[in-house]
Amino acid sequence: MKRFKKPDWQKQISRERIEILFSEAEKIFRTNPERAKNYIKQAWRIALKYRVRIPLALKRSFCKKCFYYLKAGASASIRLNKQRLIITCKNCGAVKRIPYKRKG
Ligand SMILES: [Zn+2]
Numbered sequence: 001m002k003r004f005k006k007p008d009w010q011k012q013i014s015r016e017r018i019e020i021l022f023s024e025a026e027k028i029f030r031t032n033p034e035r036a037k038n039y040i041k042q043a044w045r046i047a048l049k050y051r052v053r054i055p056l057a058l059k060r061s062f063c064k065k066c067f068y069y070l071k072a073g074a075s076a077s078i079r080l081n082k083q084r085l086i087i088t089c090k091n092c093g094a095v096k097r098i099p100y101k102r103k104g
Pocket residue numbers: 063064065066067068089090091092093094
């Protein structure tokens with residue numbers, strides 16, 4: 001018996017859906033953070049189900065703990081500490097540390 005493999009077009013569609021969900025989350029999070037959170041949760045589920053990677057830039061734009069959309073100055077505080085970017089979620093207080101390289 002042939003093993004079922006997820007076709008590429010399905011992955012492609014999932015990626016597009018993830019990007020759409022994130023852009024919707026970005027649009028709505030100021031007025032409705034709860035709904036933005038749901039969009040991100042949905043995107044996360046799609047990524048797991050179809051085994052697609054969430055692009056790095058999008059991955060950094062939400063809190064992995066509470067799925068809150070993270071926007072500098074609004075829902076997150078971002079500090080630069082030597083070679084690290086420290087992002088704090090204002091909703092649950094989770095801290096993300098991202099290695100950062102300054103150019104030059
Ligand atoms: Zn959080």
